[in-house]
Amino acid sequence: MLGSDQDFYRIQKLPPYVFAVVNERKAQLRAQQLDVVDLGMGNPDGATPELVVRKLQEAARDARNHRYSMSRGIPRLRQQIVARYKANYGVELDPEKEAIVTMGAKDALAHLLFAVIGPGDVVVSPNPAYPIHQYGVIMAEGSACMLPMPTPEEFLNRLEDLYRTAAVKPKAILISFPHNPTTHCVDLDYMKEIVRLAAHHGTMVVHDFAYADLCFDGYKAPSILQVDGAKEVAVEIFSMSKSYNMAGWRVGFCLGNPKMIAALARIKSYLDYGVFQPIQIAAILALRECEEDTKKICAIYQNRRDVLVAGLNRAGWEITPPRGTMFAWARIPERFQALGSLEFSKLLLEKALVAVSPGIGFGPHGEGYVRFALVENEHRTRQAIRCIKQFLKERA
Numbered sequence: 406m407l408g409s410d411q412d413f414y415r416i417q418k419l420p421p422y423v424f425a426v427v428n429e430r431k432a433q434l435r436a437q438q439l440d441v442v443d444l445g446m447g448n449p450d451g452a453t454p455e456l457v458v459r460k461l462q463e464a465a466r467d468a469r470n471h472r473y474s475m476s477r478g479i480p481r482l483r484q485q486i487v488a489r490y491k492a493n494y495g496v497e498l499d500p501e502k503e504a505i506v507t508m509g510a511k512d513a514l515a516h517l518l519f520a521v522i523g524p525g526d527v528v529v530s531p532n533p534a535y536p537i538h539q540y541g542v543i544m545a546e547g548s549a550c551m552l553p554m555p556t557p558e559e560f561l562n563r564l565e566d567l568y569r570t571a572a573v574k575p576k577a578i579l580i581s582f583p584h585n586p587t588t589h590c591v592d593l594d595y596m597k598e599i600v601r602l603a604a605h606h607g608t609m610v611v612h613d614f615a616y617a618d619l620c621f622d623g624y625k626a627p628s629i630l631q632v633d634g635a636k637e638v639a640v641e642i643f644s645m646s647k648s649y650n651m652a653g654w655r656v657g658f659c660l661g662n663p664k665m666i667a668a669l670a671r672i673k674s675y676l677d678y679g680v681f682q683p684i685q686i687a688a689i690l691a692l693r694e695c696e697e698d699t700k701k702i703c704a705i706y707q708n709r710r711d712v713l714v715a716g717l718n719r720a721g722w723e724i725t726p727p728r729g730t731m732f733a734w735a736r737i738p739e740r741f742q743a744l745g746s747l748e749f750s751k752l753l754l755e756k757a758l759v760a761v762s763p764g765i766g767f768g769p770h771g772e773g774y775v776r777f778a779l780v781e782n783e784h785r786t787r788q789a790i791r792c793i794k795q796f797l798k799e800r801a
Contacts, residue, residue: 418543423766427750431760442789445760447585447731447778451650451705454698457691464683474679477670478506478658482685485692486643486658494628502663503636505670508680509655510615510644513669514579515541516676517640517659520668521609522547526576529567531560533764533771535585538613542579550575553770557582557591561598574606581613583626583729586767586776590620590728593627600629603638609665610639616730618648618699621707624728630661640665647731648699649691656680656688706731709779709786716790720797733777737764738797746772757796759789 427445434441452458464470477483483500490496498504507513514537522528524546530538531554542549552567554560568574578599582591596612603610612629620626629639640661646652659669679685691698713733714726724735741749746763753775754760762778764771781789 415544419540423747424762426747427754427760427763430751430754434754434758439758441754441758441760442781442785442792443760444777444779444781444786444789445762446780448780449647449650449652449731450780450782451702453650453654454691454695456694457649457651457687460690461683461687464686467683470682470686472682474682474685476673476677476679478504478679479682479685482506482689482692483658485689486660489692490628490630490660494631496628496630498630498660499663503666504658504660505666505673506680506685507642507657507659507669507673508677509646509657510613510642511537511657512655513642513657513659514538514611514613515544516672517611517642517665517669518542518545518547520672521665522576525573527571527573528577528579529564529575530579531557531581531584531587532769533586533767533774535581535613536767538579538581539768547576551768551770554584554587554589557584557589557595561595564602568602568606575608577609577611578603579611579613581615583616583620583727585616585730586732586762586764586771586774587734588727588730588732590624590626593631596627596629596635597632600632600635600638604634608638609662610635612639612641614641615644616647617643619703619706619731620729621703621710621726622728626729636661636663638662645688645691648702649695650698650702651688651691654684654688656684706779709781709783712783712786713777713779713790716787717793720790720794722793722797731779733779734764734774735777736774740800742773746775750775753793753796756799757789757792759792 431441483504487498487500518541522545526547527550528542528547529550532551539549552563629635640659642659644657714724717724737749746765750763762776764774
């Protein structure tokens with residue numbers, strides 16, 4: 406008879422999923438017919454552009470597309486993402502050697518780490534962070550070195566100190582800007598410093614660029630591949646999930662350093678046959694024809710951000726408007742700090758019927774914060790604000 410999951414080598418390295426506690430209680434409340442406004446998971450609620458949906462339908466009717474595809478992605482899709490990078494960032498990429506299609510950003514990151522990290526290799530990343538950034542390293546047998554990131558500049562300072570003092574230098578730097586969950590944004594000079602450090606010390610860089618197109622107030626997020634020499638040390642992971650409302654379609658890319666791309670292609674050749682070909686064909690059309698849609702999607706998130714931040718500030722919960730991502734990162738009001746982020750999130754769910762993500766779920770340095778996802782329409786967001794305002798008033 407099998408024992409508990411603690412008997413499985415890799416599973417026992419993974420802690421309980423903190424977000425599951427909130428999700429389970431949310432489901433119980435909804436089962437009681439209570440109206441919970443869910444601002445927890447970053448799951449886009451918008452529709453994929455209709456043009457892309459029609460192309461999927463057309464391609465799916467062609468039996469030739471029902472066969473196995475290519476784990477690296479069909480050539481025309483790789484050519485199209487390369488064309489987008491040329492148009493948007495002025496970056497030249499070889500679609501054969503410097504681009505690969507993945508099943509979303511998570512697939513790209515997890516399998517890339519399996520491909521390039523060995524036992525004990527140190528991967529340094531900011532904390533708090535999206536959980537796969539830490540646990541992808543751990544599952545790949547690497548050593549996850551988490552540096553606090555109250556600001557991007559502080560992370561960079563700590564990274565420089567690490568290179569000066571550590572007995573074992575990092576094998577890779579894993580970053581993501583605009584950043585989930587903190588919403589921190591950086592400029593191209595910041596990326597130049599990351600590349601300079603990596604090149605000097607012979608370190609790989611992985612940049613998770615999932616929120617590339619969700620930028621507000623005139624800010625445009627830089628691609629790390631815009632930096633001269635970046636392709637010598639770095640790859641960038643781009644996803645269509647947020648930019649094109651294609652989260653469930655699972656289409657992403659890894660771009661840049663040809664040696665790292667080749668390693669990912671090699672390991673993926675053993676693991677999968679690629680994304681369903683009609684989805685890849687539809688994704689080509691999205692990249693080619695739907696750039697205006699990405700701007701409309703971004704404008705919707707900016708409007709939701711404005712409504713949420715202004716409403717919470719009026720309610721006495723001060724939040725700085727984020728310049729990027731689909732989130733707002735909020736320090737728990739002082740009088741609730743002693744509860745911790747998980748207990749506060751549970752209390753907010755019980756008393757205000759609003760679900761948020763506890764900061765501790767993003768790592769130890771996320772404690773004291775919660776994350777709001779901008780995934781409800783303006784009407785529902787205002788409803789959440791009213792409920793939170795009443796909750797704070799009753800506990801003043």
